[in-house]
Amino acid sequence: MNCNQTVICGEIINIGQLRYTPAGKAVIEFALAHHSKQVEAGIQRQVICEIPAVALADTANMISTLTIGSLVKLTGFLAKKSRISSQLALHVTHIDII
Amino acid sequence: MNCNQTVICGEIINIGQLRYTPAGKAVIEFALAHHSKQVEAGIQRQVICEIPAVALADTANMISTLTIGSLVKLTGFLAKKSRISSQLALHVTHIDII
Numbered sequence: 001m002n003c004n005q006t007v008i009c010g011e012i013i014n015i016g017q018l019r020y021t022p023a024g025k026a027v028i029e030f031a032l033a034h035h036s037k038q039v040e041a042g043i044q045r046q047v048i049c050e051i052p053a054v055a056l057a058d059t060a061n062m063i064s065t066l067t068i069g070s071l072v073k074l075t076g077f078l079a080k081k082s083r084i085s086s087q088l089a090l091h092v093t094h095i096d097i098i
Numbered sequence: 099m100n101c102n103q104t105v106i107c108g109e110i111i112n113i114g115q116l117r118y119t120p121a122g123k124a125v126i127e128f129a130l131a132h133h134s135k136q137v138e139a140g141i142q143r144q145v146i147c148e149i150p151a152v153a154l155a156d157t158a159n160m161i162s163t164l165t166i167g168s169l170v171k172l173t174g175f176l177a178k179k180s181r182i183s184s185q186l187a188l189h190v191t192h193i194d195i196i
Contacts, residue, residue: 002134003171004145006104025139036100038175040189041123041155047102047177049186057139073101077136079145088186091138
């Protein structure tokens with residue numbers, strides 16, 4: 001029941017301030033604009049959405065060096081954005097520049 | 099830039115009414131409770147979240163036969179829940195009963 005993996009491509013449209021957790025770990029929030037064509041019930045359809053994302057440690061440091069408009073492929077897992085928010089966010093564990 | 103795939107396991111906690119689109123296609127909304135351990139920045143952490151999901155056509159018909167508490171593995175893509183909602187939902191294209 002552990003399976004929870006998302007792979008999604010898009011354009012970075014927002015990069016928050018690099019912060020540090022109480023334990024001293026780098027953390028950054030950012031947003032991805034995703035625009036693609038997907039097949040649903042046998043019919044191709046457009047998908048346009050914004051994905052809230054968060055990254056920690058080295059991945060966070062790497063993202064903080066990117067610029068708005070960077071095209072990336074994100075790999076990670078879905079979880080709540082934070083302990084106090086029920087909104088879903090992609091917790092990014094790997095990032096590829098496209 | 100088309101990549102957009104999510105695979106996630108969990109327990110079905112809510113199944114909406116089976117409805118039909120104006121084009122006569124079956125559609126159903128449901129929710130998945132996901133509870134797992136994931137590795138983030140080298141540390142294993144708990145993930146507890148609810149995933150809003152939607153399915154069309156045969157997948158929708160199949161989900162409408164399931165009961166609350168069913169354990170499933172969902173495959174699909176992330177998109178807005180509906181045209182008028184910015185909330186993300188998993189658009190399920192394949193479902194495995196676990």
